[in-house]
Amino acid sequence: xxxxxxxxxxDDHVVRRAEGEPDLLYIDLHLTHExxxxxxxxxxxxxxxxxxxxxxxxxxxxxxxxxxxxxxxxVDPISRAQIDxxxxxxxEFGIENYELGNKEQGIVHIIxxxxxxxxxxxxxxxxxxxxxxxxxxxxxxxxxxxxxxxHVLATQTLPLKPFKTMAITVNGKLPVxxxxxxxxxxxxxxxxxxxxxxxxxxxxxxAIRALSMEGRMTMCNMSIEAGARAGMIAPDETTFExxxxxxxxxxxxxxxxxxxxxxxxxxxxxxxxDREVIIDATxxxxxxxxxxxxxxxxxxxxxxxxxDDFTDEVDKxxxxxxxxxxxxxxxxxxxxxxxxxxxxxxxxxxxxxxxxAAADILxxxxxxxxxxxxxxxxxxxxxxxxxxxxxxxxxxxxxxxxREAGCSMCLGMNPDKLxxxxxxxxxxxxxxxxxxxxxxxxxxxxxxxxxxTAIRGTLSSPADLVGSN
Amino acid sequence: xxxxxxxxGTAAPLRASNVDTxxxxxxxxxxxxxxxxxxxxxxxxxxxxxxxxxxxxxxxxVSVLVAGPDFGTGSSREHAVWAxxxxxxxxxxxxxxxxxxxxxxxKQGLLTAVVEQSAVEQLxxxxxxxxxxxxxxxxxxxxxxxxxxxxxxEVDSYVRWRLMEGLDDIGLTLKHVDEIRAFxxxxxxxxxxxx
Numbered sequence: 103x104x105x106x107x108x109x110x111x112x113d114d115h116v117v118r119r120a121e122g123e124p125d126l127l128y129i130d131l132h133l134t135h136e137x138x139x140x141x142x143x144x145x146x147x148x149x150x151x152x153x154x155x156x157x158x159x160x161x162x163x164x165x166x167x168x169x170x171x172x173x174x175x176x177v178d179p180i181s182r183a184q185i186d187x188x189x190x191x192x193x194e195f196g197i198e199n200y201e202l203g204n205k206e207q208g209i210v211h212i213i214x215x216x217x218x219x220x221x222x223x224x225x226x227x228x229x230x231x232x233x234x235x236x237x238x239x240x241x242x243x244x245x246x247x248x249x250x251x252x253h254v255l256a257t258q259t260l261p262l263k264p265f266k267t268m269a270i271t272v273n274g275k276l277p278v279x280x281x282x283x284x285x286x287x288x289x290x291x292x293x294x295x296x297x298x299x300x301x302x303x304x305x306x307x308x309a310i311r312a313l314s315m316e317g318r319m320t321m322c323n324m325s326i327e328a329g330a331r332a333g334m335i336a337p338d339e340t341t342f343e344x345x346x347x348x349x350x351x352x353x354x355x356x357x358x359x360x361x362x363x364x365x366x367x368x369x370x371x372x373x374x375x376d377r378e379v380i381i382d383a384t385x386x387x388x389x390x391x392x393x394x395x396x397x398x399x400x401x402x403x404x405x406x407x408x409x410d411d412f413t414d415e416v417d418k419x420x421x422x423x424x425x426x427x428x429x430x431x432x433x434x435x436x437x438x439x440x441x442x443x444x445x446x447x448x449x450x451x452x453x454x455x456x457x458x459a460a461a462d463i464l465x466x467x468x469x470x471x472x473x474x475x476x477x478x479x480x481x482x483x484x485x486x487x488x489x490x491x492x493x494x495x496x497x498x499x500x501x502x503x504x505r506e507a508g509c510s511m512c513l514g515m516n517p518d519k520l521x522x523x524x525x526x527x528x529x530x531x532x533x534x535x536x537x538x539x540x541x542x543x544x545x546x547x548x549x550x551x552x553x554x555t556a557i558r559g560t561l562s563s564p565a566d567l568v569g570s571n
Numbered sequence: 572x573x574x575x576x577x578x579x580g581t582a583a584p585l586r587a588s589n590v591d592t593x594x595x596x597x598x599x600x601x602x603x604x605x606x607x608x609x610x611x612x613x614x615x616x617x618x619x620x621x622x623x624x625x626x627x628x629x630x631x632x633v634s635v636l637v638a639g640p641d642f643g644t645g646s647s648r649e650h651a652v653w654a655x656x657x658x659x660x661x662x663x664x665x666x667x668x669x670x671x672x673x674x675x676x677x678k679q680g681l682l683t684a685v686v687e688q689s690a691v692e693q694l695x696x697x698x699x700x701x702x703x704x705x706x707x708x709x710x711x712x713x714x715x716x717x718x719x720x721x722x723x724x725e726v727d728s729y730v731r732w733r734l735m736e737g738l739d740d741i742g743l744t745l746k747h748v749d750e751i752r753a754f755x756x757x758x759x760x761x762x763x764x765x766x
Contacts, residue, residue: 247649247675515598
């Protein structure tokens, strides 16, 4: 019987397989950052262990760093101490760290693909659940906890049981104005936040093949919001084209050998998935969340649901609780929801293509009165590329803030936060209670919806702008 | 890691689904660089409500948490497990756990016991009617008992073995360092390096 993409990549990384034990899996690339690593380095130190493969490990400063005044010392002493700890640890253990101010600094899931470190057929881990992003290249990218970070540092392996596989086939073409973000939000609403538990997802079909690498990264990034530790897309010419020429990409004969290997990875025709989900791309429209988990989403054109719309008691209660927290009335049009802050950025939508999409809509327009809009590039490289294209001017002239690179308002652990009761339209990945700051309310949206919303002041799609302004 | 065989303690009902790790411990607490002392951050936002279950006098000193489905979703932060353990929890019972949370728990010795949602409802009823009811979780027999109610629970067999033996994963893996070395010798030259 044939094998799936996930099974092939998995099998090629098994160091040891024994009855009754998890597989011992080799890790090709270990990404680290300031938040989930200090306790792991302390563990190594306490046990007198070293880092097995410094040359397969990289660090960056992204989660807790400010996105303004980065030339000045970090004001918050606790954040500063955590950054200092990363600098001390990476120096002591011999790991390259892209410090704040370095031209390679940025969000961990943006810097590895952009430098060519992320390639097809790899195993990539990081103490961050959005490591699933790297699956866009046909790799197994997985988020891990701090104990596992320590394990990988010490051994370059992880003991893991094989996952089940789920095919998510997206047939047809996405309608104009519908993006990868709308698609993944619709998929999560369909299978639920727990639907992917125990699975590696593989996104397939015509609509997936048509996506750029940036769009594919957005899709795979949010696999974890459907409960799946990893999501993958088979490598193809789009993938090879993206990787080729980047500084860590294979060169010469190595390139040819790599491409020959990568071409063997796509799922065999006779492979069988444990579960299959089929989505019709042609029926999709811009999609946003109304609740407090990423599965609580609906088309922008819909109304806010009522607890009575659900038969399951757990869903009913969850909806009631979400509406109360979000301060929304059941039945109101989602388009009428008034937004205070628009955030464009994060490992989900902080890449150059995302900034271009938003700038396209904002060009020559102004954001609504009283609106706060923050545009935060995912990396220094993205920032410089955007500035070379003049996108920063578009954002500034529209009335938005143009920031330095980092995780920023995605997760409320740096100065960029919502205040209690403040409502955002955010291109990030999580709308949990308080995620963007205590008491803050988050609606997850695509970059295009974020830009249109900033102009109109209520949740809007670019199509809503026609005839206005 | 401490060994885990049988645990008996009182239990708190957490009647919520999709309890994500941002709720278990908000990002603000993740700036710390130590591994202990996270109990103050546990359910930080909910604990500001005096009616929250862990604030009620009847549920002081609990060591078992009985939660709704999809417990531990979202961020990979192991701080969520540390916070639960620092607060005094030894066991979390739910019908579904997020993969990364369950993995992190297994590494630290927090038992995640998977039962049917109907058993969760039964346990909620029992510990809400009589909060002082002792709940016994027997890892060897994979059975939970409370006030005459008994239910089997599921746990990964390898995690169960490790918890019962109190074994450290890194030590186990390093026994196979020769196999790691042999694998490394065969890795293709086109694989990228960071330096």
